[in-house]
Amino acid sequence: MLEVDIRIRRGAFALEARLGAPTPGVTALFGASGAGKTTLALALAGLVTPDDGRIALDGECWFDAAHGIAVPAERRRIGYVFQDARLFPHLSVAGNLDYGARRARPLVRYADRDEVVALLGLKGLLERRVHELSGGERQRVALGRALLAQPALLLLDEPLAAMDVARREEVLPYLETLRDRYAIPMLYVSHQYEEVLRLANHIVLLADGRVAAAGTPAELGTHPSLQALIGAEAVGAVIDATVATVGPASGLAEVTIGRARLRVSLPGATPGAQVRLHVLARDVILATHPPEGLSVRNAFAGHLLELKAEAADSVLATVAIDGMRILARISPAAVEELKLAPGMAVWALVKAASLRRQAYRRGESAPVPL
Amino acid sequence: MLSAAESEALVLSLRVAAESVLLDLPLAIALSWLLVRARFAGRPLLDAFVHLPLVLPPVVIGYVLLLLFGIHGPIGSALRSAFGIRLAFTSGGAALATAVMSLPLMVRAIRLSLEAITPGLEDAARTLGAGALDRFVSVTLPLMAPGILAGAVTAFAAGLGEFGAVITFAGNVPGSTQTLPLALYSALQSPSGEWAAARLAGLSFALGFGGLALAELLARRLRRRLGQ
Structure with missing residues (x-):
């Protein structure tokens, strides 16, 4: 169980999120732009410090304002896949993959390099330089890099948002493969309902910095807040x-x-x-x-x-x-x-x-x- | 081609310039990092201070160095009693004076490359388990490499020609502190030195131009490697 109960205020924007996400499983953080999805993801990763509250994954506390706990991002074991991939330009694809792997604790290794390379179709890319890759390839490498750091939680922050619909199809099947292969808890940030339905088994609906609704896709399918967000055509x-x-x-x-x-x-x-x-x-x-x-x-x-x-x-x-x-x-x-x-x-x-x-x-x- | 004294001046110039670059590098990297990344009250002041050698007459820099590092200066006397090191009127002093003069050149180049780093790459490294020092060494520093290289070569080329600060702080001792421009100056002072002066000027021109061209070439290559 991923337990989050945090408050963050930045100028006019306020995030007050309280949610529980079942683990393992894919929880979609779904909401319109500006709803606070990325802020929440950054807080989970430790890249943004909440003003108040608590974050814990399966009993391991990462942040607790009341007890002065704030585990630094580099020790949280969170695999973060950013919208813009953020691959290291001075390293090859192989160098990027090994970056996190080399820093992972040996006791928690579950993702094997050869297997990840095969699952994500990266074999032919290993020697390539990062700026020669297409958008879809970049995200696949970013996924592999995050996974090989042997994370306890995989955070996918709109990994497909920078791609057109055809390119998304080059990455989505790989996300499904990872979901089905590894029992790693995933948090998938998105404003695309189709992607959410395809990947998630739990949805947290975020609106104006608050959790508007949460539940399984079947439960939320008939929820008014969700219907308002996805538009009349997609209601069902x-x-x-x-x-x-x-x-x-x-x-x-x-x-x-x-x-x-x-x-x-x-x-x-x-x-x-x-x-x-x-x-x-x-x-x-x-x-x-x-x-x-x-x-x-x-x-x-x-x-x-x-x-x-x-x-x-x-x-x-x-x-x-x-x-x-x-x-x-x-x-x-x-x-x-x-x-x-x-x-x-x-x-x-x-x-x-x-x-x-x-x-x-x-x-x-x-x-x-x- | 070159007389013994002239090749001595050339070798000395190369050595002094190289030493000045080595002195500057860690300082320039640290200063660039402070100026770009750190948030503190005195940042504009530090920025201005680093750039002073660009606008002050070099002789002023030499004079200030004499005050601080001269045998009676606070740092000079301390260095002498602690380590037996003397800087004023030595080749080491020439390197120090050159280093101070070329520091702003190097900081400018390194700073630009630090500012050009895509935001968020260091955050990505953090989520992959890299601590602060690890991130700096494995991500920030390699991405600054084009600027570090360009800055070092530019500072080296400029250091070959440093005159005012060197002659003030280190003097003009043949074989010890008489670098190319100082030898050129001495040649001009002697009645039969015109031909020697012309050759030394040509040599300085070739070194300076070669240095700048090399800096640009290397930086370009590195940037292409990084896809910038």
Whole structure:
């Protein structure tokens, strides 16, 4: 458990963060620019000293204003991957990788150099000079360098923010690989919801220097603060599911969520794999009767929990289905016509094809313990 | 080509300039670090003080050195009684006077390279487990290398030609403190020295120009290596 309860005031900006992040696991520090994400990350690393409060990782105290404890950054064993990579220009890629490795305590070695080089695809880059690398390559080297310092916590401060969307795809899979390979706690700072959904198993939502909400992606998917941040288009339920069966050729998989079964396009999935589905509210249709004669394969019986006016022309409906919640965006006219009201029995229809892009595959292998 | 006395002056000049650079290097690195990184009240004053040799007449520097390091000066007498070292009117004194004169040149070059270091690299080193001294040696110093090198070569080339401070503090003793410019000055004083003066002037010109060109070349190479 990473426990943080700190206060930092710098001029007009104030950060008052109190949060707990499960370890191991990936916790996303999610929020708009200026919400205080980087300040919080710097405080965790020891590069910014809080005015007051306490920081501890798995019982090891790094900062405690009340007891005068402030472990210097160089002794906290935090792997910090900066947005601008910050590779040392006077060293080669290999020299950068070895910089932290040489300073790591021998007793805590878990990341092996050859393995990290292979996992991050750095073999062909080792002799290169840092300024010859592309943005994606730089971040991969920065990741390797941080990891080889054998950190107790890996802090990723918007490592993809300086890259365009295509380049991000050159780094994201490596982040997933590291997450699945090592049981190292990770804190991933981002303002990209897609990245957060893909990597994190816990989200801390930061707004105006405070923690606005915290929980699993599934829990936060229906949270109003999150919806305000990600924009109407991205609003939808987040569901962690297990692949039950996979069709032989079509790639259409059946996944189980509690007692419910959902058909999803998941080419290449294997039975037993964990997947995360992002069911966009705009792709869900509500019916007051069991549907017939439709091409939609996924119809769930449930009951209406809540109706919330989003804008003049849309209402967000929350439907409870076997313990999971699905969001549907409908028009005020539909609410009136169908006489929708909380508590009513409804059917939620989800088109299998619309789920495809939002399906994130998650790792299955057991990670290396620290 | 050169007479025995002239080559003696050349060798002495090279030695004095080299010693002055060695004296300056640690001081210039420390001063640059203080001027760029440290925050303290007297920083503008220190900055002005370091640059004084650029604006003062060199003879004033020589005079102040005589006051401080002369045999009756506070530092001079202490050095003499403690270590038996005498600086005034010795080649060591010539190196000291040269070092004081070229210190601002070196500080300027080193300071520029320190200011050019990408902010945050030292923080990155910190998170990788490097303590303060370790960071300075493994990150800051190598990144300052282009400035240190350029500063050292410039100071060396300038040191070959230092005149006023050297003649005031160290005198003009052939074989001991008579460097190239001093030999040139003496040659001009003698009725038959015109040809010798011309050769010494040509030699000074070649050394100075070569030194500056070398400084630029080396600094460029290093910067390219660092991708700056």
